[in-house]
Amino acid sequence: MTLKLRLHSLLLGTIASLCLGAPAALADLVNPPETVRVGLDVDSLSLDARLAAETTSYRLDDLLYDGLVRLDENFQPKPALATSWETPDPLTLIFHLREGVKFHNGQPLTADDVVFTYTTMVDPNLNARSRSLYEPIDSVTALDEHTVQFKLKEPYAPLFSYLDLGILPRAAAEGNAEFGSAPIGTGPFRFDSWLRGSQINLVANPDYWGGEPAVKKIEAIVVGNGSARAQAMEAGDLDLIYSPLPPAEVGTLSANAKLSHSVVPSVSFIYVNFNTADPLLSDPAMRTALAKLIDQATIVDQIYGGLDQAAASILMPAFPWAYDASVTQPTFDVEAAMAELDALGWKVGADGIRAKDGKQLALTIGTNSEDAERVQSIEYIQNVFTSAGIKTELQAVDYPTFMKGNQGKTYQISFLSWGNLVDPDRAMYGQLHTGGNFNWGSYSNPVVDAALEKGRSESAPEARAAAYKDAATQIAKDLPYYIVAHQRLHAFTSEKLKGFEPDARGFLTDLAAPAK
Structure with a gap:
């Protein structure tokens, strides 16, 4: 061949x-x-x-x-x-x-x-x-x-x-x-x-x-607020919009006989990114405990209105040749998370905040302010973290500022998404290989590095799939990423x-x- x-x-x-x-x-x-x-x-x-x-x-x-x-x-x-x-x-x-x-x-x-x-x-x-x-x-x-x-x-x-x-x-x-x-x-x-x-x-x-397009002009209008974007679509001020959109607006637009609604599985996912270089988040055991405080079902089914598919791991169903349902990350379990935080020495004090060696457990979760569902998601995560004794601050800023914080590795926890993932390699190598230029969280594991390198170099699809399964299995243990949902693309025309x-x-x- x-x-x-x-x-x-x-x-x-x-x-x-x-x-x-x-x-x-x-x-x-x-x-x-x-x-x-x-x-x-x-x-x-x-x-x-x-x-x-x-x-x-x-x-x-x-x-x-x-x-x-x-x-x-x-x-x-x-x-x-x-x-x-x-x-x-x-x-x-x-x-x-x-x-x-x-x-x-x-x-x-x-x-x-x-x-x-x-x-x-x-x-x-x-x-x-x-x-x-x-x-x-x-x-x-x-x-x-x-x-x-x-x-x-x-x-x-x-x-x-x-x-x-x-x-x-x-x-x-x-x-x-x-x-x-x-x-x-x-x-x-x-x-x-x-x-x-x-x-x-x-x-x-x-x-x-390839021939002059039949459409002569495209006006790309930036409407950061999803509800405003949907309302502009319904009013006839726009001809095409894509998700992300508020679930309620998706329902309203779907009922509009003048609009066409298409849904396709997308090559993107929503995830929580832990900065593994941060002293509080460097231990996989800590990240595992925090992941068990992320109520994936509520975020996917209620905040996002069931528009997307809850994720089990970083492996994407869009690539059936590489997908393996047996690879799973931790699920929501507050009692287990509390016990694990206790075991790590973070005990709840009289003020309700966990502390260790005289230092409170304080974390910041950030996202971009233009996406209402992302903001609601980190607000909900904040509530769960707070109830578990973690002092939690939110940071919702405009998209360029948010991305500068990620790329500059100045964050602790980010709530965001990856798109245009046309191959499993694109979903993992740059993000999670040691030194990868998307590796904002400074994650490094030789097992994952070797698996991702094998996924790039192997000639047989079965060998590539096995390599990505090995990488995803280790990622689900180390949890530099917690994958919340594999997204579906909703388009209205x-x-x-x-x-x-x-x-x-x-x-x-x-x-x-x-x-x-």
């Missing part, structure tokens, strides 16, 4: 040949409108494709840029800027680029732009959030104007899952710190304008190699968007369908 076939089979857990013909098909809108207004929950931090850090950036980058491949609804790689590829040996991949493609500024796409994008992506000086996904790439070389060679340090099974990274124009992006504020790609839509914190406008690319089909990542891909 060639590496090309191995990589594809690992992506899906089955052996199949790669389609090198046409790009991934888009669903056709029945009557494409001139303008589509999309309601988003957070503003983008940067529209530089290499620096994508939240759902808004991923969604808009997918329209502004093209990658070497595009992932279809089953996460299979399809041709995009690369029309075909070959593997002369297990550590070499050669991509043949589509000719005649131009960036939005009229500059032709060349192999040098691909080299620039990937070499800067793995450069620590860029500090790209997704850098660890590309670190197994040893070098990227332009063989000629339309041919690119990738050399790998080692066999890397998930690679094709990540080759949809948007390609940047070297001439415009190199040395340009402001590129992410006025991005240039080759995608079906061009950047038009950005009112920070409020609205990002895109316009159709009339020269797009107006009558203007009949035919729109959401995918598991919540992208806006169908809005790029060309006119017939």
Whole structure:
């Protein structure tokens, strides 16, 4: 079996040949409108494709840029800027680029732009959030104007899952710190304008190699409050919104005959992140006791209204080839948690607060203030922690401030989510491998490291699945993460968007369908 076939089979857990013909098909809108207004929950931090850090950036980058491949609804790689590829040996991949493609500024796409994008992506000086996904790439070389060679340090099974990274124009992006504020790609839509914190406008690319989109303008409106976003949808001020949404609003919108409601399993999860570098949280026994104070059922079924699936572990049901229901994390058990805290020396004092060696047990739990369900969740966790004798402070701040705290490792406990997890590797390696660039909690365990490395290098799907089971089993014991729910994506569309089909990542891909 060639590496090309191995990589594809690992992506899906089955052996199949790669389609090198046409790009991934888009669903056709029945009557494409001139303008589509999309309601988003957070503003983008940067529209530089290499620096994508939240759902808004991923969604808009997918329209502004093209990658070497595009992932279809089953996460299979399809041709995009690369029309075909070959593997002369297990550590070499050669991509043949589509000719005649131009960036939005009229500059032709060349192999040098691909080299620039990937070499800067793995450069620590860029500090790209997704850098660890590309670190197994040893070098990227332009063989000629339309041919690119990738050399790998080692066999890397998930690679094709990540080759949809948007390609940047070297001439415009190199040395340009402001590129992410006025991005240039080759995608079906061009950047038009950005009112920070409020609205990002895109316009159709009339020269797009895949055909000019039928939709001519996308107005991405930032409405941080979920209820306000739902009300704007119901009032007809928006044409498309995605969850997260308040459960009550989902019910109201579902009952509106003028709106279409779609639900798909998403590749994202909600979780509690413990900072294992914090002295109070460095002991797995402490994290286990705290996890038993997280009432998962109430959070999932009541606060989130049963819209998502309660999680047993970090293994995602979206990948049945790697999912194993026998891997389980601790469940809600206040009595057991209290006994375990006692055993750790944290005794309840006369004031009702646990203390050890004269020091009170005080913890801070944070989340972003734009998401009402997250705020309600940490308020509920605070109540349970307090009743167990833990002095608990809440910290709900705007999303950029919240993420700076996570990335700066200045937090104790965070309540947040991961999305766009198109492979089990993307859900675990960068986050939980020692030194991973998403490893904000400084977690380190050689057992997990070895398992995650094996999951990247093994050729057989069964071997990869076994590696991820080993990693997830240890993670469920150490609990750097407590997985609250595997999310389901809820999409609401107006009558203007009949035919729109959401995918598991919540992208806006169908809005790029060309006119017939």
